[in-house]
Amino acid sequence: xxxxxxxxxxxxxxxxxxxxxxxxxxxxxxxxxxxxxxxxxxxxxxxxxxxxxxxxxxxxxxxxxxxxxxxxxxxxxxxxxxxxxxxxxxxxxxxxxxxxxxxxxxxxxxxxxxxxxxxxxxxxxxxxxxxxxxxxxxxxxxxxxxxxxxxxxxxxxxxxxxxxxxxxxxxxxxxxxxxxxxxxxxxxxxxxxxxxxxxxxxxxxxxxxxxxxxxxxxxxxxxxxxxxxxxxxxxxxxxxxxx
Amino acid sequence: xxxxxxxxxxxxxxxxxxxxxxxxxxxxxxxxxxxxxxxxxxxxxxxxxxxxxxxxxxxxxxxxxxxxxxxxxxxxxxxxxxxxxxxxxxxxxxxxxxxxxxxxxxxxxxxxxxxxxxxxxxxxxxxxxxxxxxxxxxxxxxxxxxxxxxxxxxxxxxxxxxxxx
Numbered sequence: 241x242x243x244x245x246x247x248x249x250x251x252x253x254x255x256x257x258x259x260x261x262x263x264x265x266x267x268x269x270x271x272x273x274x275x276x277x278x279x280x281x282x283x284x285x286x287x288x289x290x291x292x293x294x295x296x297x298x299x300x301x302x303x304x305x306x307x308x309x310x311x312x313x314x315x316x317x318x319x320x321x322x323x324x325x326x327x328x329x330x331x332x333x334x335x336x337x338x339x340x341x342x343x344x345x346x347x348x349x350x351x352x353x354x355x356x357x358x359x360x361x362x363x364x365x366x367x368x369x370x371x372x373x374x375x376x377x378x379x380x381x382x383x384x385x386x387x388x389x390x391x392x393x394x395x396x397x398x399x400x401x402x403x404x405x406x407x408x409x410x411x412x413x414x415x416x417x418x419x420x421x422x423x424x425x426x427x428x429x430x431x432x433x434x435x436x437x438x439x440x441x442x443x444x445x446x447x448x449x450x451x452x453x454x455x456x457x458x459x460x461x462x463x464x465x466x467x468x469x470x471x472x473x474x475x476x477x478x479x480x481x482x483x
Numbered sequence: 484x485x486x487x488x489x490x491x492x493x494x495x496x497x498x499x500x501x502x503x504x505x506x507x508x509x510x511x512x513x514x515x516x517x518x519x520x521x522x523x524x525x526x527x528x529x530x531x532x533x534x535x536x537x538x539x540x541x542x543x544x545x546x547x548x549x550x551x552x553x554x555x556x557x558x559x560x561x562x563x564x565x566x567x568x569x570x571x572x573x574x575x576x577x578x579x580x581x582x583x584x585x586x587x588x589x590x591x592x593x594x595x596x597x598x599x600x601x602x603x604x605x606x607x608x609x610x611x612x613x614x615x616x617x618x619x620x621x622x623x624x625x626x627x628x629x630x631x632x633x634x635x636x637x638x639x640x641x642x643x644x645x646x647x648x
Contacts, residue, residue: 274622274632281624288536292565363566368535370568370648378623381601 246300247320247417249361250310251456253293254321257311258464259342260286261471262329271332278378282339285371292364312475316464320415323455324407326463333386333393334400340379341404344433345411345426347372352421361420380437387441397443409451418456486521493519493526496554500546504539504627505645507585510547512578515569525558526551531569534628534648571648583611588633588644608644610635620644 263283270276294307301310324342329335350372353365386393412427431445438445454460474481497516502508510516510530518529528547532540544561551559571590579589588611605620615637623646625632630643 274624277622277626277632278624281628284536284538284628285534286536288532288534292535359566363564363568364535367532367565367568371535374623377601384601 242300244417244419245358246297247415248420249293249297249300251320251415251418252361253290253297253310254319255325255342256286256290256293258319258321258467259325259338260284260290261467262325262327263335263339265329266335275332279335279339282375282378285368285375289364289368289371292367296360296364308475312472316460316468317458319460319464319468320456320458321460321464322407323410323452323461324404326455326461326467327404327407328463330400330403331396333396334403336379336382336386337397337400337404339375340383340437341408341434343372343375343379344437345408345430347376348426348429348433349421349423352426356420358420383437383443384441387438387443394442397441401443401446405446405449406452409449410453410455413451413453413456415456489521490519492554493521493528493551493556496550497528497547500543500550502539503542503546504537504629505582505585505587507581508578510543512575512581514573514575514578515543517564525560526556527560527562529562529564531564533569536628569648571645574645582645586611586642587630588642590645590647592647605633606647608633610638610640611642612640613638 260283263279263286266276266279267283268276270279290311291307294310297310298305298307322342324338327334327338329338347369350365350369354362354369356362356365383397387397388394412423412430414423435445452461494511494516497519498509498511500510502510502513513533515530515533516528517531518527520527520529528551530540530544530547540563544563547561548559572592574590582589588608591606591608607616608618608620609616610618610633613635615635617636618633619636621632621634621641623631625643625646629645629648631646632641633644634641
């Protein structure tokens with residue numbers, strides 16, 4: 241029971257940390273200054289959420305565990321993040337689509353999580369959902385702008401859907417430790433929401449697609465290793481280094 | 484000292500601790516100090532974060548400890564609680580006045596805004612320099628997580644808006 245709660249909390253922490261890390265790669269490289277600031281702010285929100293989840297996980301684990309040891313000293317196979325979060329930024333359109341697909345899911349998830357009977361997880365979700373609301377709106381607008389934009393932006397969005405759609409199925413397949421919110425029940429609402437935005441964006445919703453899973457159990461795409469190499473470098477090279 | 488007198492003294496010390504990102508605001512102006520508990524020798528200050536990812540929170544916790552240490556308190560614990568969730572409505576009127584004088588437009592009352600429609604028109608924000616409402620939003624996200632960026636169409640001054648949250 242307690243192990244399931246720890247794993248679930250780590251899953252939530254890892255997904256938000258890895259997506260924050262990916263988004264932060266845009267810092268100084270955004271297409272225009274305002275959007276550079278927007279994506280890095282979203283990154284910061286996600287990092288804050290992940291810190292709250294890691295801090296809670298550390299108290300559950302006890303002993304020497306801290307938010308830092310959980311983020312910096314676990315290996316690839318121990319990370320339980322969604323595969324979607326670790327996918328490369330690609331072009332701006334691909335980053336936007338990744339953010340939209342995830343934020344739309346996170347919003348529905350946190351809506352439920354804030355009502356769950358675990359007080360701390362509920363508090364983190366209630367705190368975070370206000371930020372998630374911004375993320376959904378911002379990324380929806382961009383999906384529409386790019387999908388219904390120029391021929392070039394439309395083509396890039398089609399390619400982004402092709403790259404990322406296969407990682408969305410996993411969100412709705414509960415892991416054994418994932419008992420607090422029934423994610424499978426969120427799938428239809430999520431699809432409806434995505435349908436509305438994609439229709440507005442003149443983009444097709446793929447009907448049948450192979451769905452890759454495994455992230456929640458620590459089986460990742462080749463991307464995660466490279467992310468951790470950079471993320472964990474300082475603490476691996478100089479253990480205990482402080483800012 | 485009796486505990487009520489001690490508690491008052493602690494609150495007045497807390498009123499001197501400022502937000503490192505918006506130094507014109509104290510943490511009591513922001514409304515993030517939720518409670519002061521005195522358990523014998525130990526003093527516990529309960530705070531709540533403004534934004535989940537606000538990097539200033541760690542520094543605020545440290546500054547609270549420093550301020551209390553300087554004033555002769557020794558056993559100090561700062562605890563952060565998330566619930567109930569902080570909103571910009573917790574900011575004091577005095578805090579809002581100070582923000583405006585500092586050149587940052589204070590948050591509008593929450594019930595007026597927080598429109599989540601797509602491509603919704605930006606909320607009307609008053610320019611802190613010339614008081615005009617002819618302003619437009621440049622970016623929903625600004626220099627820190629709690630602000631968005633506006634520009635005044637009359638005096639042309641760009642300014643931060645402490646956004647509704």
